[in-house]
Amino acid sequence: MAEKWVFTGKWTCGWCNYVYDPSKGAPEAGIKPGTPFEDLPEDWPCPSCNISGKFRKQMRKEEG
Numbered sequence: 001m002a003e004k005w006v007f008t009g010k011w012t013c014g015w016c017n018y019v020y021d022p023s024k025g026a027p028e029a030g031i032k033p034g035t036p037f038e039d040l041p042e043d044w045p046c047p048s049c050n051i052s053g054k055f056r057k058q059m060r061k062e063e064g
C-alpha cells in the first residue's frame, strides 16, 4: 500500500542494475527503440546478465 511507483519509462534490473530505456530499446538484444517495457517478450532475458525468463519479474520501475 505504501508503494508508490512513478513510472518514468525506465526499468532497472534488480541483479545487475542494467537500465532498460524504452526510448532506446535494446538493439544488442533485438529490441527496437521505442518498444514499451510491456511489449517485451515474457521470457526476454536481461541483455546484461541474461537471466532468461526472469527479466520482467526482477525489473523494477525507476521512481521519478
Ligand SMILES: [Zn+2]
Residues within 6 Å of the ligand: 013, 014, 015, 016, 017, 018, 046, 047, 048, 049, 050, 051
Ligand atoms: Zn540484469
